[in-house]
Structure formats: structure tokens, C-alpha cells
Amino acid sequence: MLHARKPVALSRGMVPALFVSMNIDPYLVKNALLLTPAEWMLNPETSKAIDETKPKLKHFTDTNFRNIAKPEDFAVLSRITEHLPEIFSIPLFSENYCKLMVDEIQNIKEKNMFKVNESEEKDVQIEEFVFSANSPGWYDVMFQLIYAKVNTIFEAIFHRKVNTGIIQLANYNPREVTQTSWHHDGGADITMVVPLNTNEYKGGGTEFWRKGVVDPLPNGSALIFPTFSNMHRGLPLESGDRYLFVFWLKYQPVIEENNE
């Protein structure tokens, strides 16, 4: 059963100084950082544009505003690139956040927690770490970030928010499959894919059916597209490991719990 989750204000990053002064194990500090939704995780210019855009989007319920609204009124739109029709990107996560994520991915790999999903067809199986199954707390943290910030981007592009979905880390490498077959990301409304280690591998990129190819984006830049209208495939890696943050997101009406 799905419950309403409230947006939260993000911390401004008091955690590091506190932990450092207490001389606590760096691994614990890193985990605390990843589990505390905070401004430092985001690209600062994008975060500022999101904050400027949020109140404007609320005005969309006002017919008078809707009649005169222009794209320039929404600061976050100026941060977005449309690479191909309906295929967007925006600098989203900070470089430091991507580095910390890649570091944590090494820990996840050492614990053999990257697994292929055996229920998928062989030709689209990728090594992955699914947040809801492996780390529900981390999944909630990511959704707090989505509620506090990322939904404003989706609202500005699609006039739609999300409140559920699958979040995972994916590891493309030439050892397993070199390329996925054409597919839709089943069940989602909006797909968002964020590269974490661009330039540390050769090859890669995403090809969209009847549209073209988007080369690997810079670290932390989110590739965003409406899921159902965009069949796509991952392009082959020649060497190295490509780490991606993958979000398959959906809006679902909230069902209130029946206490009787």
C-alpha cells in the first residue's frame, strides 16, 4: 500500500563538520552523507533554478497566469537541453556526489550485491543494485530528493510529478552483455538515467528508436524522457565499467490506509 510522503527541506550540509570533529570512521561518515538528503548532492545552479521555478509552477492553477505564461518564466527550463525530440538532459547531481556514489558502488561490488535480474530477457540483463530490495532507507532518501527538488523538473517539462518507482544502480561492462536490445522501460511514466563515471570507460551511449543517439553525458547530468513513447537501447562498451543511476518513475494515486 502506498502512503502519502511529505516533501522535506534539505539540510545545508552540517553533517560533515560534526562527524569529522568527532573523529568517526570515514566509512560511517560517507554513509551518513549519502543518507542525509542535502543541497551539496545537487548541481548548485540547477538547485537554485528549481527553487525559483517552484512557486511559479504553483501559479499554473491560476487561469490568468496560464494565459500569459512563457517558457522564460520558468528558470529551470533554461538549464535543460533537448538532445532529440522529447529526450532531455539537465545537470542534476554534483561532481562530489557522483564520486561518493562510485566509491559506494565499489563497496556494493565487493559484497557481490550487483546481480542480473533473471526474470528479464537475457539480452536486456544488466548487473544492477535495486534500492528497494537492498536498501529501503536509501530508497526513501532518494525519494525525499525527488519530492524536494527533482519533481519540479518533471513538472516544468511534463506537468507531471512522480511518487513511486524503481531506483537502481546499473553496471554496464563488456564482460556480461555489450549492448542491450531495443526495449521500453516497462511500467514507468518517466525514465531518468544519470551517469556517474563518464570518461572512465570506452563506448556507451543510448540510442533511441527512430530518433538517434545521445552520447554519454557528463557525470551527474540526468537524461530524462517519457518512457512509453521512447524505445531505446544501451550502446556497446569497448572497455571499462559504466555506472549509471537509473530511475523508472511513476505517478500513482495515493491510497489512504483503512484503519477500521
Ligand SMILES: [Fe+2]
Ligand atoms: Fe532502458
